[in-house]
Every structure is written in structure tokens, then in C-alpha cells.
Amino acid sequence: MSIVLFGGEKGGTGKTTLATNIAAMLAQKGRDVLLLDTDRQGSASAWATVREEDGIEPRVACLQKFGKGLAGQVRDLAGRYDDIVIDAGGRDSMELRYALGVADRAFIPVQPFQFDIWTIRQMDSLVEMAQGYNADLEAFVILNRISPNPAIREGQEALDFLAQEQFEHLALAESMVHDRIAFRKAARGGMSVIEWGDDLKAVQEMTALLGEIFR
Ligand SMILES: Nc1ncnc2c1ncn2[C@@H]1O[C@H](COP(=O)(O)OP(=O)(O)OP(=O)(O)O)[C@@H](O)[C@H]1O
Numbered sequence: 001m002s003i004v005l006f007g008g009e010k011g012g013t014g015k016t017t018l019a020t021n022i023a024a025m026l027a028q029k030g031r032d033v034l035l036l037d038t039d040r041q042g043s044a045s046a047w048a049t050v051r052e053e054d055g056i057e058p059r060v061a062c063l064q065k066f067g068k069g070l071a072g073q074v075r076d077l078a079g080r081y082d083d084i085v086i087d088a089g090g091r092d093s094m095e096l097r098y099a100l101g102v103a104d105r106a107f108i109p110v111q112p113f114q115f116d117i118w119t120i121r122q123m124d125s126l127v128e129m130a131q132g133y134n135a136d137l138e139a140f141v142i143l144n145r146i147s148p149n150p151a152i153r154e155g156q157e158a159l160d161f162l163a164q165e166q167f168e169h170l171a172l173a174e175s176m177v178h179d180r181i182a183f184r185k186a187a188r189g190g191m192s193v194i195e196w197g198d199d200l201k202a203v204q205e206m207t208a209l210l211g212e213i214f215r
């Protein structure tokens with residue numbers, strides 16, 4: 001049983017994209033997985049609805065939960081599923097804080113082109129606070145939407161910066177995800193990039209991330 005969180009304070013970094021892909025991949029492996037949408041925007045739920053309506057197998061169970069009771073609800077749900085993948089909204093929301101309190105591993109996507117050191121510092125503090133009552137929590141920054149154009153060095157610059165800064169409570173994920181159209185196309189069809197199948201590099205990146213999460 002594991003609880004994996006994709007969260008962070010910044011909007012539009014890829015939390016829902018990574019959460020939905022990982023949930024679908026776990027389901028494909030035969031795991032009984034719950035995708036837990038704690039963002040009132042409901043993007044993960046919308047993805048699950050498209051998946052359901054299009055009859056894509058395996059099914060991915062998805063629930064929306066908000067507010068105060070979230071931590072207790074996740075603990076209750078934990079007994080009923082093999083894995084829970086949480087998508088927590090792009091603000092310092094109550095949901096993000098509660099989710100950090102119950103997750104085993106948190107992944108915070110960061111886009112090199114909207115690299116924002118202030119929000120990463122904030123996340124470092126939030127994780128420190130959460131570790132006060134969830135000692136097992138491990139948190140990682142994961143670079144997402146790195147330009148596939150090698151002439152654009154933002155990805156490397158972001159990595160160098162993160163290595164220098166050495167956040168106390170955040171590690172850098174080994175996996176990295178590039179900006180690939182397959183992620184948008186797969187999402188529109190309620191699929192993972194593995195199911196979409198047209199982009200081998202996207203498949204390799206997500207396979208590596210799944211391996212890292214469940215190492
Ligand atoms: N690796 C990627 N390659 C291409 N497009 C991506 C990638 N990751 C995310 N996107 C696109 O970027 C946009 C924002 O992604 P997503 O909705 O996953 O972010 P989010 O962090 O969940 O946003 P919010 O804070 O609004 O919940 C979407 O259009 C998504 O398809």
C-alpha cells in the first residue's frame with residue numbers, strides 16, 4: 001500500500017498530468033488504484049470521466065475529496081486500495097497540507113521555464129512541517145516540461161541551481177519529463193502516454209518515474 005502525492009503551490013506545472021499517468025499505469029499493472037482529486041478544478045476527475053465514457057480499460061477509480069476531513073478519509077480509503085494517487089491543487093491549499101500529512105512520497109513538478117525559487121522554498125517549509133507529524137514522508141522535486149530542444153538549456157540550468165541550493169527537505173527526482181505533445185493528446189482521451197503509445201520517449205520517461213516511485 002502506498003500513497004503518492006503530486007502537489008505543489010504553483011499552478012499548471014503538471015501535477016494532474018503526472019498523477020493521471022501514474023494512476024493509469026498502476027491500473028495497467030493490475031493494482032487496485034484510487035485517483036484522489038483534491039483540486040476543486042476537478043481536472044483529474046474530468047480525465048477519469050472521459051476514460052470511463054470512452055470505455056478505456058482498465059478502469060481507474062476516481063474520487064473527489066476536499067476540506068478538513070481529507071486526512072482521515074485518506075486513511076480510511078487506504079485500507080481499500082493497493083495504492084492511492086493524490087492530485088493536490090496549485091495553491092497552498094488546505095488539501096495540499098492534509099495530503100502531505102498522509103502521503104508516503106510527494107512529487108512536486110517544476111517547469112524549468114517558470115522556475116520559481118520562492119515557491120520551492122515554500123514547499124521545502126511545508127514539507128518540513130508535514131514531516132513533523134508524518135515522519136515517513138519523502139518529497140521530491142521533479143522537472144517537467146523540459147524543452148526537448150537541446151539548444152534550450154533551461155533544464156540543465158534548473159538542475160544546476162537545485163543542486164547548488166540543497167533544500168533540506170526536498171530531494172531532486174532522478175526522473176525528468178520533457179515537454180511532449182503526447183501528454184496533451186493522451187490526457188484529452190482519458191489515457192496515459194503508455195496507452196496513447198505514439199511517443200516512445202514519453203513512455204520511457206513515465207516508466208522510469210513509476211520505477212522511481214515504487215523503488
Ligand atoms: N510533460 C508535458 N508535456 C506536454 N504538456 C504537458 C506536460 N505536462 C503538462 N502538460 C500540459 O500542461 C498543462 C498543465 O498541466 P496540468 O494540468 O497537469 O498541470 P497542473 O499542475 O495539474 O495544473 P493546475 O495547477 O491548474 O492543477 C496541461 O495542458 C498539460 O497537458
Ligand SMILES: [Mg+2]
Pocket residue numbers: 015016017039043044087089
Ligand atoms: Mg491540476
